Every structure is written in C-alpha cells, then in structure tokens.
Amino acid sequence: MAGGISSAQLRAAGTHLGGSHDIESRHGAGAKTPLEGSFQLLTMRPGLMLRRADVRDCGDNVVRSTLTPGLKLIVLEQGDVELEFGHHHLHLKGPAPGEGLQARLLMLTGPASFMRRAARNHRERSITLTVAPQWLQDGGLIPDGSAPSTVDTSAIQAFLQTHLALHAWTLTPRGVTLAQRIARPPAHEDGVDRLMLESRCLALLGEGLRHVALAAAGDAASAPASRIEPRHAKRLLELRARIDAGTLTGPCSLADLAAQTGLGVRALQQGFQALTGSSAVEYLREQRLRAAQRALLGQGVSVAQAAALAGYSSAANFATAFKRLFGVSPRDVRMHG
CATH class of the missing domain: 1.10.10.60 (Homeodomain-like)
Structure with a gap:
C-alpha cells in the first residue's frame, strides 16, 4: 500500500495477522485514510510475516485488535508511538542522535489484545516480524519432545513459553544495517530480493534470540546492565x-x-x-x-x-x-x- 491508506485496507491487513482491527481516527480526513505513506505486509513463507511501515498518521489514531500467538520482533527506527499488548504497555521512540537503535522481542503464547496510539502528523518508520508458534517448533526453538536438544537453548525456550515475555536490546552495527535494509526495499523487488529479505529477517531474529540467551547467562558484553x-x-x-x-x-x-x-x-x-x-x-x-x-x-x-x-x-x-x-x-x- 502506498499513498493514502484507508481503514478498510488496514482491517484487511489485520486479518492476515490473525486478528480483527478496529480503527478510530480523529481530525476529519483521517477517518477515511488514517495513514499515508508506504505500508506493506509480506508473507515470506508460512508462519513468517513481515510488516514494514513508513507512514504519517493523518489523524489522532487509535488501532485496537486481538493478536494470535506468536513471536514479534519490533524495531522502531523513527517515531513516537504508544503500544499495548495485553496489560503490557510500550512507549517506543526512535533513537535520539548518538543513541543506539533499540529492538524488542515480544512473545505471545496465547491471544492478546493490542492497541496502537499515535498523534496526528506522527511519522513512523518501523518493521515488525511475526513468527508463528509452528514455525518456531519446526525450527527446534520450542521443544516438541520428539528429539533431544544438542544445544543449550533453555533460556530461549523459557522465553518462548512465557506469555508477554519481553526482551529489549541495542542492535549491533550489523543488526542496524539489517534493520535498515529490511525497512527500505528496492523500488522493484524480484525473487532474489525476497530471498535476501528473508535471510536478513532471520539474521535479525537470530541476533535477538542469541541476546536472550546471552543475557540469561550473564554474558551480554554489549549490555552488562541487562543480565x-x-x-x-x-x-x-x-x-x-x-x-x-x-x-x-x-x-x-x-x-x-x-x-x-x-x-x-x-x-x-x-x-x-x-x-x-x-x-x-x-x-x-x-x-x-x-x-x-x-x-x-x-x-x-x-x-x-x-x-x-x-x-x-x-x-x-x-x-x-x-x-x-x-x-x-x-x-x-x-x-x-
């Protein structure tokens, strides 16, 4: 989606994420087109979905929905937005000059209410990767009891089995590059571009899960206060x-x-x-x-x-x-x- 993004388009996008969307927009024209800019929802493969947005809020917008279980990786490169996942509230801001770019992993083991609130003329550039539980299980991240684990992933597994578990970290320089390339697609994406996009998303996901494990082990050298x-x-x-x-x-x-x-x-x-x-x-x-x-x-x-x-x-x-x-x-x- 590019240009004016209607409430109907946002509701349709919400159904692809497994939940219904209720959009409330104030200030006139925003009621028909709550957002303008670029908004994409891409299914890279079953259970692996990317949402990327480079948008402006046309009104004081509130979006409410119910989300299905899964792991979310959220990076806000620009913006100042209020989010709620169940009883968990996040006030996300893009980095100030000189600050590192933050990322967050959020695990939903069951359905959860969601709310996004942003003010009129708010500009947002963000990516959200949603990973379904079956994808995590197929990848060996959530144990199914069928085979022993050869790697100590207990901290990651505990995180992935905790509803509303949240982990925040400052992206590494490589992670920043990955996030920026994910957020800025080429003008025309072909099959090879989509393959590269998927690989970058998986690399970013890998950085986050690795940081979960390192933080639990007390070895997160880049964030000694986050153990x-x-x-x-x-x-x-x-x-x-x-x-x-x-x-x-x-x-x-x-x-x-x-x-x-x-x-x-x-x-x-x-x-x-x-x-x-x-x-x-x-x-x-x-x-x-x-x-x-x-x-x-x-x-x-x-x-x-x-x-x-x-x-x-x-x-x-x-x-x-x-x-x-x-x-x-x-x-x-x-x-x-």
Missing part, C-alpha cells in the same frame, strides 16, 4: 505480573520492591531492565499512570482520585508526571476524553 540470572527470572516475571494486574500495594521504592521479591537491589535493577527495557520503579510508575488514565476516561473519577490511584499524594506532581507521559493534562483527559 537475567536464570534463578531470578521467575521472581522478576511474578513482579511484572503483579504490577500489570495492579495488585502491588504499599511502599514501592526500589528497596521496597527488592524486599518484596526477595532479590537484591542490583539483581532487581539489572534483571527488570533486561526483562522490560525499563527500571522496576519507572515501569511501576508508568503502569499506575496508565491505570489512572483509564480511570479518568472510563470511570469518571476526579483528578484527585486518579492521583491517589497512581500513588501520588500531590495532585500537582501527578499532573506533571501525567502530562510528561501522555502530552495532555489529566484535567483535559477527564473533560474531553
């Missing part, structure tokens, strides 16, 4: 699940969270950063702010009540943090939705 000790993984996942579910109560400083998980402060810092791409305290703060946003939108609570829900004793501090995250004040959200 997960295997014995800590369960506690870190449990903490993230409690934060996502909104059941974490009481004081929530870094020391408090470490005490609740039974981990040391350093182990919690490094492990949670590797698991989610942010610190435990930052992740908790953002999740609580998002819960407050949902309460303002759907439950009609006051700003003071929303502040308390997010753990703020000061409504002014809450409003500052809220506007920093969402770009609007909580009062405006409550009044205008």
Whole structure:
C-alpha cells in the first residue's frame, strides 16, 4: 500500500495477522485514510510475516485488535508511538542522535489484545516480524519432545513459553544495517530480493534470540546492565505480573520492591531492565499512570482520585508526571476524553 491508506485496507491487513482491527481516527480526513505513506505486509513463507511501515498518521489514531500467538520482533527506527499488548504497555521512540537503535522481542503464547496510539502528523518508520508458534517448533526453538536438544537453548525456550515475555536490546552495527535494509526495499523487488529479505529477517531474529540467551547467562558484553540470572527470572516475571494486574500495594521504592521479591537491589535493577527495557520503579510508575488514565476516561473519577490511584499524594506532581507521559493534562483527559 502506498499513498493514502484507508481503514478498510488496514482491517484487511489485520486479518492476515490473525486478528480483527478496529480503527478510530480523529481530525476529519483521517477517518477515511488514517495513514499515508508506504505500508506493506509480506508473507515470506508460512508462519513468517513481515510488516514494514513508513507512514504519517493523518489523524489522532487509535488501532485496537486481538493478536494470535506468536513471536514479534519490533524495531522502531523513527517515531513516537504508544503500544499495548495485553496489560503490557510500550512507549517506543526512535533513537535520539548518538543513541543506539533499540529492538524488542515480544512473545505471545496465547491471544492478546493490542492497541496502537499515535498523534496526528506522527511519522513512523518501523518493521515488525511475526513468527508463528509452528514455525518456531519446526525450527527446534520450542521443544516438541520428539528429539533431544544438542544445544543449550533453555533460556530461549523459557522465553518462548512465557506469555508477554519481553526482551529489549541495542542492535549491533550489523543488526542496524539489517534493520535498515529490511525497512527500505528496492523500488522493484524480484525473487532474489525476497530471498535476501528473508535471510536478513532471520539474521535479525537470530541476533535477538542469541541476546536472550546471552543475557540469561550473564554474558551480554554489549549490555552488562541487562543480565537475567536464570534463578531470578521467575521472581522478576511474578513482579511484572503483579504490577500489570495492579495488585502491588504499599511502599514501592526500589528497596521496597527488592524486599518484596526477595532479590537484591542490583539483581532487581539489572534483571527488570533486561526483562522490560525499563527500571522496576519507572515501569511501576508508568503502569499506575496508565491505570489512572483509564480511570479518568472510563470511570469518571476526579483528578484527585486518579492521583491517589497512581500513588501520588500531590495532585500537582501527578499532573506533571501525567502530562510528561501522555502530552495532555489529566484535567483535559477527564473533560474531553
């Protein structure tokens, strides 16, 4: 798709990914053509699908859908977009000058709700590789019990069997080159070009899975602060699940969270950063702010009540943090939705 991209075209693309799409677009013309630019969905082989986008949002767009199980590799080269996968929230930004390009692996072992939110005139260049569970199993990444494994892939297998498991890393120079070539196709792709495209996608996927294994082993030399000790993984996942579910109560400083998980402060810092791409305290703060946003939108609570829900004793501090995250004040959200 190139030029104006209609809601019908986006819904059709959504069916190829195994889910239905609901598109809400504000600001007039955006309702008919929510996006403009280049948007492609390519099936390279059964179970291996690439979505690449170089688009502008014509309105304040919200896309909601239900995704089927699979592994997703996401690289945002340019843009500032809010995504939700189930209870997992990602605020992705393209790299600032001098920063490395980030990539993320996200595993869905079951269906999951999805939401994308972007503001009018937002520019996005991104790639998303979706890998079906059967493809992973056929490749020996998810064990089926039919043959013993000759390689220690336990960390990768644990990741691929954990719903909403997330791993973020900074792409290597080779990974950056791969991602950029994937995102920028030649004007006319022939069969050889498609073969090269598939090989680059698989190489990028391989880099991500290798980083999962290295981080678990504590050997990720390029990211020494992103190590997960295997014995800590369960506690870190449990903490993230409690934060996502909104059941974490009481004081929530870094020391408090470490005490609740039974981990040391350093182990919690490094492990949670590797698991989610942010610190435990930052992740908790953002999740609580998002819960407050949902309460303002759907439950009609006051700003003071929303502040308390997010753990703020000061409504002014809450409003500052809220506007920093969402770009609007909580009062405006409550009044205008």
